Amino acid sequence: MKLGFAAVCRSNYGELVKPTRLLLFLLLSFPNLFAADSTWVLKQSTLTYHVSHPLHQTDGVSHAARGKGVCHAGQCEFLIAVPVKSFDSGDSNRDLHMIQVTRGAEFPMVTVRTRLPESASGSATIKADLEIQFAGQTARYQQVSFEVTTQGSEKHITGTIPTTLSDFKIDPPSLLTMPVKNEIPVRVDMTWSPQ
Amino acid sequence: MILKSSTLILAVVLIFVLTTHPMHAQDSTATLSGTVTDSSGKVLPNVKVSVKSAAAGESTDTQTDSSGNFSVANLAPGDYEVSVSDTGFGSSSAKVTLSAGTPQTLNLTLTQPSEDLPNAPSSSKSAPSLEDLGFAPSESQANAKQQALLDKRTRMLKIHQRMGLITTIPLIASVVTSLNAGGKSEGTASRDLHVALGALTGDLYGITAYYAIRAPRIPGTETKGPIKFHKAMAWIHGPGMILTPILGALAFEQKNNGQKVHGWAAAHGPVAIVTAGAFGAALLSVSLKF
Numbered sequence: 001m002k003l004g005f006a007a008v009c010r011s012n013y014g015e016l017v018k019p020t021r022l023l024l025f026l027l028l029s030f031p032n033l034f035a036a037d038s039t040w041v042l043k044q045s046t047l048t049y050h051v052s053h054p055l056h057q058t059d060g061v062s063h064a065a066r067g068k069g070v071c072h073a074g075q076c077e078f079l080i081a082v083p084v085k086s087f088d089s090g091d092s093n094r095d096l097h098m099i100q101v102t103r104g105a106e107f108p109m110v111t112v113r114t115r116l117p118e119s120a121s122g123s124a125t126i127k128a129d130l131e132i133q134f135a136g137q138t139a140r141y142q143q144v145s146f147e148v149t150t151q152g153s154e155k156h157i158t159g160t161i162p163t164t165l166s167d168f169k170i171d172p173p174s175l176l177t178m179p180v181k182n183e184i185p186v187r188v189d190m191t192w193s194p195q
Numbered sequence: 196m197i198l199k200s201s202t203l204i205l206a207v208v209l210i211f212v213l214t215t216h217p218m219h220a221q222d223s224t225a226t227l228s229g230t231v232t233d234s235s236g237k238v239l240p241n242v243k244v245s246v247k248s249a250a251a252g253e254s255t256d257t258q259t260d261s262s263g264n265f266s267v268a269n270l271a272p273g274d275y276e277v278s279v280s281d282t283g284f285g286s287s288s289a290k291v292t293l294s295a296g297t298p299q300t301l302n303l304t305l306t307q308p309s310e311d312l313p314n315a316p317s318s319s320k321s322a323p324s325l326e327d328l329g330f331a332p333s334e335s336q337a338n339a340k341q342q343a344l345l346d347k348r349t350r351m352l353k354i355h356q357r358m359g360l361i362t363t364i365p366l367i368a369s370v371v372t373s374l375n376a377g378g379k380s381e382g383t384a385s386r387d388l389h390v391a392l393g394a395l396t397g398d399l400y401g402i403t404a405y406y407a408i409r410a411p412r413i414p415g416t417e418t419k420g421p422i423k424f425h426k427a428m429a430w431i432h433g434p435g436m437i438l439t440p441i442l443g444a445l446a447f448e449q450k451n452n453g454q455k456v457h458g459w460a461a462a463h464g465p466v467a468i469v470t471a472g473a474f475g476a477a478l479l480s481v482s483l484k485f
Binding site: 037055056066067068069070072077078079081083089090091092093094096097099100101103104105106107108109111113133136137138169175176 | 241243256257258260261321322323324325327328329330334335336337338339341342344345346348349352360413416417418419420421422425481482483
């Protein structure tokens with residue numbers, strides 16, 4: 001009887017354990033299946049473009065960028081946008097000319113899209129493929145390197161995007177008949193926090 | 196003779212400057228606008244739109260704004276092929292014939308997202324959109340009128356810049372020739388040359404000033420930086436350019452009458468030097484970084 005009961009218990013226990021073990025296995029092996037979506041928000045940013053001319057070196061700075069990142073199934077989609085007119089080079093005449101030559105009134109926003117694996121937030125360096133829309137054109141930059149440092153729950157990201165005027169079909173402005181250089185690298189300094 | 200030459204030089208300069216910056220009337224051109232949507236009717240912002248002339252083979256590229264709208268102006272009348280494409284979507288094209296002076300509307304639809312590239316941004320529904328970022332409509336909406344104003348402003352200021360540079364040539368020459376124009380010199384040739392150069396400087400300066408004064412102002416813009424100093428100098432060289440030839444005419448008459456330059460006329464030289472100095476400072480303030 002006891003043996004029979006034990007046999008029944010063992011049998012029932014085995015039947016119960018099987019699905020539990022399977023569930024545990026799934027939980028440990030595929031955490032993303034059960035991970036909730038997460039969102040990142042751009043808390044603070046400084047974007048700086050650099051223009052080179054034989055007589056002038058100019059930097060235009062904007063702190064007006066906004067950004068959001070949505071993470072789902074281990075992948076995060078980021079969107080950062082900044083108004084063209086928010087860039088300040090210290091000279092209002094130069095800023096107006098910049099808006100004109102980049103068609104900033106017709107295309108008032110610069111947008112940057114990228115997709116990163118969620119695990120990238122733990123790396124000190126990340127390489128991102130960027131899609132940038134500016135001056136009515138779309139340009140893609142492969143494997144742009146950014147440095148990532150963690151400050152509590154926030155991520156501080158810095159890097160330089162190697163943009164050029166020709167990527168966006170912008171005629172190089174000139175001063176005293178001398179045009180500026182084609183390269184206009186953009187330095188990025190961002191702080192992201194989880195929402 | 197010298198005055199006739201200076202007039203001829205002025206005419207040549209004007210033709211050169213104005214023909215390199217033509218301002219044509221736009222009655223003979225066409226405008227194409229439209230909206231790009233997906234198959235569900237949702238507007239698609241930031242989509243590339245390409246308008247290709249069937250006759251010339253040239254393309255004009257633009258992009259839809261946050262409302263999915265696009266507009267291309269200043270097109271020559273004729274047949275065009277309009278193509279739209281977006282990352283993750285397919286492409287779509289249509290043909291249209293444009294007529295001068297009659298705005299045309301063409302709406303296009305993009306269908307079915309394509310397979311995503313491994314590391315490139317995707318068009319998935321979980322991706323954030325511009326609307327999620329909370330920008331005010333005034334910051335994200337296109338303003339074609341303001342772009343046209345900016346374009347006109349830049350055209351006129353380019354002429355202003357070019358004319359300003361050209362003006363420095365007779366200005367410097369008239370300052371140099373002033374050394375022999377007055378004082379103890381009895382001959383009239385140097386004086387006549389100085390007068391001609393001064394007249395040419397005045398005419399070119401007037402054209403330079405015209406393009407600066409008439410260039411459109413952009414509402415809501417605060418003047419700051421080196422341009423502020425540049426504009427401030429105009430309050431010195433502007434009145435100086437008016438006063439200098441008046442005093443110069445007085446001095447010229449006195450010299451022709453065999454008199455020594457005296458009275459108000461004696462201020463012609465100092466006023467001219469101050470005027471030239473302010474002009475030079477204005478030019479340098481926007482040319483060099485201090």
